């Protein structure tokens with residue numbers, strides 16, 4: 178069952194694929210072009226701009242994000258020399274964690290020049306710059322040779338991409354047999370809970386973040402399967418995202434003055450959009466999932482694997 | 486998340502000052518003239534959608550320095566009219582609500 182398109186999705190369709198790509202390039206990048214210091218005051222020390230994994234509500238953000246990095250590393254099981262693409266790498270949170278903890282070769286891609294700069298500076302500081310390349314590009318325009326990648330991540334990024342079919346096909350083609358795909362992002366439940374075109378939804382999806390398209394989890398899984406991948410794992414992180422957002426909001430509160438100096442009006446944008454998102458996750462009007470899929474036959478039995 | 490009066494050494498703001506701040510923020514959030522807001526007006530009738538509620542709460546928090554409640558509808562806190570809202574903020578600032 179496919180979701181009735183939101184007003185924003187209808188606008189994207191009306192633009193056509195190429196214009197929409199340019200629209201995403203501008204509108205989505207704008208948020209991430211804000212000063213990295215702002216995000217360093219709000220996020221964990223590696224600047225993950227996506228949910229952590231909370232086991233208990235009172236855990237701190239660093240613990241929850243560290244658990245997420247370790248869990249992703251475990252799921253991707255990157256071997257020496259393997260090639261990894263992080264689509265929407267942000268300031269390098271997962272990309273650099275993986276580069277520091279494995280001997281793989283890494284490529285990140287982001288729409289924000291400022292993010293790229295910050296991520297490259299962090300790669301250098303961590304001493305992994307020789308194995309990390311970061312491109313300023315829209316994923317749709319990347320030239321990805323077929324069967325050239327061992328793992329692809331989309332963490333908090335695929336939601337910004339309208340043209341999902343084409344992106345899944347492209348990524349699936351670029352994966353080697355046995356290659357892993359990991360997606361961590363936000364979805365709508367199949368039966369709408371609340372108005373998906375409300376002013377609050379539009380505020381997050383457009384005013385704050387430029388462009389967002391939430392699919393039903395089942396539709397995204399369908400696209401993945403149709404491209405020749407097997408889904409091997411799905412984890413519900415909805416409650417964890419509500420906790421993560423709670424910590425981020427507290428950090429906005431604690432640093433409101435400094436953030437306001439760096440970007441007038443931005444503390445309010447952050448707190449408003451994060452509050453809308455947190456309430457949506459608490460009420461499960463929006464859902465957060467992490468999905469792992471493998472191209473071809475899964476290389477090892479994954480059933481009964483460790484909990485996130 | 487709990488409502489918490491800001492650590493303050495000065496006495497809490499008197500009601501008229503709180504009312505003035507609330508009217509100003511409400512008017513700004515709704516894009517209307519503060520002088521047109523009546524104390525018994527219902528917030529919902531003034532057009533306070535869930536987005537506007539959250540925007541107003543954050544603006545009040547910025548202006549008055551308390552931790553605003555996490556609600557999408559004022560009636561979740563039993564707040565129906567403008568006057569209810571003023572009373573609520575007065576109590577939060579006095580530290581009577583947690």
Ligand SMILES: C[S@@+](CC[C@H](N)C(=O)[O-])C[C@H]1O[C@@H](n2cnc3c(N)ncnc32)[C@H](O)[C@@H]1O
Nearest residue numbers: 225226227265267270287288315316333334337
């Ligand atoms: C919420 S951030 C997540 C960053 C990172 N994955 C993390 O977990 O910390 C979203 C990222 O996706 C990137 N992005 C969004 N759409 C993109 C696209 N079409 N092509 C490449 N990057 C994109 C943004 O530039 C940003 O870096």
